[in-house]
Amino acid sequence: MxxxxxxxxxxxxxxxxxxxxxxxxxxxxxxxxxxxxxxxxxxxxxxxxxxxxxxxxxxxxxxxxxxxxxxxxxxxxxxxxxxxxxxxxxxxxxxxxxxxxxxxxxxxxxxxxxxxxxxxxxxxxxxxxxxxxxxxxxxxxxxxxxxxxxxxxxxxxxxxxxxxxxxxxxxxxxxxxxxxxxxxxxxxxxxxxxxxxxxxxxxxxxxxxxxxxxxxxxxxxxxxxxxxxxxxxxxxxxxxxxxxxxxxxxxxxxxxxxxxxxxxxxxxxxxxxxxxxxxxxxxxxxxxxxxxxxxxxxxxxxxxxxxxxxxxxxxxxxxxxxxxxxxxxxxxYRVQDRACEPCELVTGDWSQAFETSAEVAGWISDPAEVQLVQVDTDSNMAVGHVPWGLSSVASTAAPEDLRPGAKVLLAARALSETHAVHTLAAQLRQAGHRVLVVNFGWPAPGADITTYGASPVLARTVMEMLQIPAEQKC
CATH class of the missing domain: 3.20.20.300 (Glycoside hydrolase, family 3, N-terminal domain)
Structure with missing residues (x-):
């Protein structure tokens, strides 16, 4: 040139x-x-x-x-x-x-x-x-x-x-x-x-x-x-x-x-x-x-x-x-002026996509108070730091703040054999809590519910399936 x-x-x-x-x-x-x-x-x-x-x-x-x-x-x-x-x-x-x-x-x-x-x-x-x-x-x-x-x-x-x-x-x-x-x-x-x-x-x-x-x-x-x-x-x-x-x-x-x-x-x-x-x-x-x-x-x-x-x-x-x-x-694909549209939810019974263990039915029927715990898990860079799992739709508690006798819904993602959720679940069960482990991700051993994703849509579905009231967000 x-x-x-x-x-x-x-x-x-x-x-x-x-x-x-x-x-x-x-x-x-x-x-x-x-x-x-x-x-x-x-x-x-x-x-x-x-x-x-x-x-x-x-x-x-x-x-x-x-x-x-x-x-x-x-x-x-x-x-x-x-x-x-x-x-x-x-x-x-x-x-x-x-x-x-x-x-x-x-x-x-x-x-x-x-x-x-x-x-x-x-x-x-x-x-x-x-x-x-x-x-x-x-x-x-x-x-x-x-x-x-x-x-x-x-x-x-x-x-x-x-x-x-x-x-x-x-x-x-x-x-x-x-x-x-x-x-x-x-x-x-x-x-x-x-x-x-x-x-x-x-x-x-x-x-x-x-x-x-x-x-x-x-x-x-x-x-x-x-x-x-x-x-x-x-x-x-x-x-x-x-x-x-x-x-x-x-x-x-x-x-x-x-x-x-x-x-x-x-x-x-x-x-x-x-x-x-x-x-x-x-x-x-x-x-x-x-x-x-x-x-x-x-x-x-x-x-x-x-x-x-x-x-x-x-x-x-x-x-x-x-x-x-x-x-x-x-x-x-040239963009034309268009007014902003409200958040649109696609309806479906997402629980049909979940994998569940035999423990789920017993956990639901247990009349004990419910408390939610989420184990922080780093995500990959494609996902970034987006709200996920139970904490995206409801208040969660620290393990040390759980009330005696409460049944616990314990959330995690990116499960592996060494994931911290396994040790925590064992400790909570030993302390007398009935525990369900929810894996907000791809299937892995040690989970009672596997959701195949971590979005709030799926978290709400888990809570509805387990008959737990959840905050509605859109």
């Missing part, structure tokens, strides 16, 4: 492929300037949302700066929510929907999410999670998945996609080519999916194939190694996976979105600017840069892209193709 005009044109193309986040609950000046100059997309995270009024004002300001931008949100429903980051999701979540196995219910949940998103001005949902959760110890997928059956996950991925896009919110299936069979979290490291090509095609790829056949607008890459496809590069940086497989073999023509490039699986060794160029070169179109970006961080990414084009390591046509796909998505 030899002159100023060419430099500006190239910078415009770079802006069109970027989706940064930002710090705070008000729009930073530099983000407003970039939106006005053609920044293609913005991603809103939980830390950007304080309450409904603040979010409406923020989104109005963003839309004024750029009416045609792609505004994205991670709103899977259930454990992963951004719209309800302060109070917990009003939807049951994928694992419960998979257990219910009613595609109409799944579409209804997605429609409700889409309507709420559109009311604020969002037009891209980084959902559904299309991973087949075949590893029970998966630390980052779990209840975000529709289940362990490729057929079921494929059917509900398609239904969720139809629900979102029928309300004019673009769907984005993730995490291609499949993050379900991992035992590590790509936020923290680089997982490996060591499966043969046949298993991959029949299991991991089935939901993405269904999504493509449904006409999904976008697919998100994963920061995982799949040696059967590419022994050297994680999926996000693999032209064999994004080009040969996703584009050529599966026939996907929509937008390829990267998972957040600030994750360790993507940029721990190289930094975000290098990761951005690698992803573009491999075939990604829209680069999710991650949370908490400052102007300097963003400019480093832009400059890395410009430098790569100038030195010949990134084909400018690749950049033009990516920008064109993003523009086409933004145009098709």
């Amino acid at each position: 030899e002159n100023h005009h060419d430099d500006q044109a190239l910078r415009s193309l770079a802006r069109a492929v970027l989706m940064p986040g930002f710090i705070g609950t008000t729009l930073p000046g530099w983000v407003a300037e970039e939106l006005e100059a053609g920044l293609g997309s913005l991603c809103i995270y939980g830390g950007n949302i304080q309450d409904t009024g603040q979010l409406a004002a923020l989104m109005s300001q963003i839309r004024q700066a750029s009416p045609g931008a792609i505004l994205a949100l991670d709103e899977e429903g259930g454990d992963v929510t951004r719209l309800h980051y302060r109070d917990g999701s009003n939807q049951p979540g994928n694992a419960v929907l998979g257990r219910m196995d009613d595609p109409q219910l799944t579409r209804a949940s997605a429609r409700a999410i889409a309507r709420e998103m559109r009311s604020y001005g969002f037009n891209l949902n980084l959902a559904p999670d299309a991973d087949v959760n075949t590893n029970a110890q998966n630390p980052v997928i779990g209840v975000r998945s529709f289940g362990i059956s490729p057929r079921k996950v494929a059917m509900h991925t398609a239904a969720f996609t139809v629900g979102l896009q029928g309300e004019m919110v673009a769907a984005c299936a993730k995490h291609f080519p499949g993050h379900g069979d991992t035992s590590t979290d790509s936020h923290l490291s680089l997982p490996v999916v060591a499966v043969d090509p046949f298993t991959l095609a029949e299991r991991e790829l089935a939901p993405f194939t269904a999504a493509i056949q449904t006409g999904i607008a976008a697919i998100m890459t994963s920061h995982i190694m799949v040696p059967a496809l590419d022994a050297e590069n994680p999926a996000t940086f693999s032209s064999a996976i994004l080009g040969d497989l996703l584009r050529d073999e599966l026939g996907f023509t929509g937008v390829i979105v990267t998972d957040a490039l600030d994750m360790a699986g993507a940029s721990a060794e190289t930094g975000i600017p290098v990761a951005a160029v690698r992803a573009l070169r491999a075939g990604a179109d829209l680069l999710c840069l991650g949370t908490d970006m400052e102007r300097e961080d963003y400019e480093q990414v832009v400059n890395a892209i410009l430098h790569a084009v100038r030195e010949g390591t990134l084909d400018p046509q690749r950049l033009r193709d990516a920008a064109a796909r993003n523009t086409a998505l933004a145009t098709h």
Whole structure:
């Protein structure tokens, strides 16, 4: 690029492929300037949302700066929510929907999410999670998945996609080519999916194939190694996976979105600017840069892209193709003014999705006073710090404050053999309390009730099932 005009044109193309986040609950000046100059997309995270009024004002300001931008949100429903980051999701979540196995219910949940998103001005949902959760110890997928059956996950991925896009919110299936069979979290490291090509095609790829056949607008890459496809590069940086497989073999023509490039699986060794160029070169179109970006961080990414084009390591046509796909998505899903809609609950007897032990009936019939206890459990970074379980719908007590003779409903999530809930349950039983352990998550030994999710919707269902009054929140 030899002159100023060419430099500006190239910078415009770079802006069109970027989706940064930002710090705070008000729009930073530099983000407003970039939106006005053609920044293609913005991603809103939980830390950007304080309450409904603040979010409406923020989104109005963003839309004024750029009416045609792609505004994205991670709103899977259930454990992963951004719209309800302060109070917990009003939807049951994928694992419960998979257990219910009613595609109409799944579409209804997605429609409700889409309507709420559109009311604020969002037009891209980084959902559904299309991973087949075949590893029970998966630390980052779990209840975000529709289940362990490729057929079921494929059917509900398609239904969720139809629900979102029928309300004019673009769907984005993730995490291609499949993050379900991992035992590590790509936020923290680089997982490996060591499966043969046949298993991959029949299991991991089935939901993405269904999504493509449904006409999904976008697919998100994963920061995982799949040696059967590419022994050297994680999926996000693999032209064999994004080009040969996703584009050529599966026939996907929509937008390829990267998972957040600030994750360790993507940029721990190289930094975000290098990761951005690698992803573009491999075939990604829209680069999710991650949370908490400052102007300097963003400019480093832009400059890395410009430098790569100038030195010949990134084909400018690749950049033009990516920008064109993003523009086409933004145009098709352009947001129209719409009044804010109230919180919409999808009705269903979610208890049908639960697993329960024989102890439940006896606990219900015991006339003793009920007290609730919740064991704090760290969540993964995808979930963040969202209210969950019993404490999201009712007051809970500390174990040392329990009254003698009370029967105890003891809540936990992310259960494992060494989870603190097992020791606490034994201690409480020894002290004379009748105890039920509720696992607000994926099945694991030691639970009397397993809910397949931790949202307030499911907590209320547990309490209704056990005939305990609960506060109603929406």
